[in-house]
Amino acid sequence: PQSANSDIGETQSIQSTGARVVCIRSKLMWIICTIVAIAIITIPTAIILTKKGNVVEIDLTTIMMATEKGSTTLMLTTTKSSTTAIAEPGSTTTTAAEPIPTTTEAVWVPTGSMNRARTSHTQVTLKNGNVLVAGGQFGDRHVLKSAEVYTASTGLWTNTGDMNTARFSHTASLLTNGNVLVVGGTNDGSTALNSAEVYDPSTGLWSNTGSMNNARFCHTASLLTNGNVLVIGGYDGSTTFSSAEVYDPSTGLWTTTISIMNTARCEHTASIFTNENVLVVGGGNTVYLRSAEVYNASIRLWTTTGNMNIQRFQHTASILKNGNVLVVGGGTTVRAPLSSAEVYNLPTGLWTAADTMNTARLYHTASILTNGNVLVVGGRTKDNIPLSSAEVYNLSTGLWTAAGTMNTARLYHTASILTNGNVLVAGGMADMNTIFSSAEIYG
Template sequence: MMTTTTTTTTKEAVWIPTGNMNTARTFHTQVTLENGNVLVAGGISDSKTALGRAEVYNPSTGLWTATSNMNTARCHHTASILMNGDVLVAGGQSVNGPLSSAEVYNPSTGLWTTTGGMKTVRYHHTASTLTNGYVLVVGGTSDGKTALGSAEVYNPSTGRWTTTGIRNTARSLHTTSILTNGNILVAGGVGINGTLNSAEVCNPSTGLWTTNITMSTARVYHTASILTNGNVLVAGGQGDGDAVLNSAEVLNLSTGLWITIGNMSTARFLHTQVTLKNGNVLVVGGVNGSTALCSAEMYNPSTGLWTTNITMSTARVYHTASILSNGNVLVAGGIADDSTILNSAEIYG
């Protein structure tokens, strides 16, 4: 009897340039819509003034199409997908200063509608869509100097914001992660007394905050993402004395403890981090001291190890990244090593 041997070849992922955005931008937001397209909004361009322009990327064609402008030009804002597929944009900075305003984008019509404003002007905050469909906004700053301790919740049904429980620590430039139990983990950032290693958890049902065990390393401008087992990976950033970090740690939800894992190959901050469909985590770009990075590396939760990945075509910092419906990753905009604001985009997959 003849034996037939079948060999399966696994394609190695690479970076491929895709269509350029119509507008070069940084400090913008990027979200993958329910229809698989990607919305990029706001930021700043070469004029160094906030942008009202928004555009949509179609992964099938690799092309960007301008959509209607936001009602308010803004940068350093947040963008959140609502339960109905619309996108809520909140806060940020405009040419006239920090914003409390918010607006909603309807992907079906391509139009922006002004909704209720937040109680507090803020930027460098975070925004998370809760399991009940509300959006929780946390921290940030109103003046670029003092971190905010306040948090507020947006109700899409009424278009109104309400203040929620006072947090234990005022912070800006932190990360926020939605845990598998629906609670919200806030970690690191900068507070009144400098860079933070503290973390705290909000229970949306009660609006109460509880202090979590502290991270091993104080960090700001870091990244965080949920692993497939529900744990949280935090990587890079700047530490005490503005030291650029290559360290990473994982919050084990079962024990409530942070566990230091292997270091990244390259210290970096202002990078992006995405959990892939296979459970690995891709960290991309950022800056190491004064040099923008084109390097990328991959964390494997099964081994706890980082491996250096193929580099991007363009070094970039202050860019955005999101996972597409096919599992590929789209990276867009940012600032190049020569301080040029970029309109380029590339795909990892």
């Protein structure tokens, strides 16, 4: 009898254990089947089934569970966008909500406005991560000598020391010592300046330095690997220049290059390669140009290179991670903006047509993102309408895609990359009666 009772007890124990195993297996199978069924029915949407409060969130690969007050919510999402169906407690009706973006795709966000509206100014990201904006104009006759600094950590602008000379259509270059060199420009739109001055971020003050040999605006300035600055071309109100000159920060003096460009030009672009050669592209004098030439900094000589497929001015040029140069937009005339883009191959000296932008534009900006892609922003149309659109050139595919819409349509604005990889766009105009102090961030 004792043995029989023991056998019965063992059997009951085994049956009880087996029942628990079956129960656990059943629950597991129910959970698995439920998840699979929901996935089949709802992907790529998000479904929320609500009782009162427990949450099971399935984010493609991650399941998170929480309990509170005996309630249960099951939510399935995807990484792009979702349509949400909600079942209210005690109700069998569902309503579809608006699509909810769940990606980390870059968007445009307003940030602090400058203290002064300005256009045709300069913008430089300093070594400390803050951004210096200097000069520009406010309306037809009001030229600015003020400067201000954007603090990236707070999103606020602070006035800093004024330049010694009011100017617009000048250039600003970050020197190797962290100071900023501002060169040339104009204070009335017709008379060029030959003066230059240096901003010291540690003091917030400007000091005059040596003047250029030629007064010029609508020129370019390129920082050479030896720390000198090469200023090229430009216009003095009556003459377009083929000359170039080099600024030496150690002496504060300018030296004209031994040779001059083969073609005088202003409103062109200049791109410096790792070998210190500088590619100058397009622009205009009495006509708009498709020619290009290269300055060899080691021997200080200019040589012509392949012509672009089409003439253009007020375009942008960006050195890609593969060493090629992407030239974008601009115009064949002020009334004929371009959507075309082309790529310069350094080893061959030849140009190849690239994918066409979605929107023709000139007076825009182009910024090289940390992933190597190129962000093009704003500008204006052939009808003189400012653009709020932006688009990105994908280096790996060679294609353009839309990159959202700025909060303010603008041209003659500035843009620079922040230390976190975001892009700060500031100022600009819709027309000479509408100048902006606003700024916004792409990231």
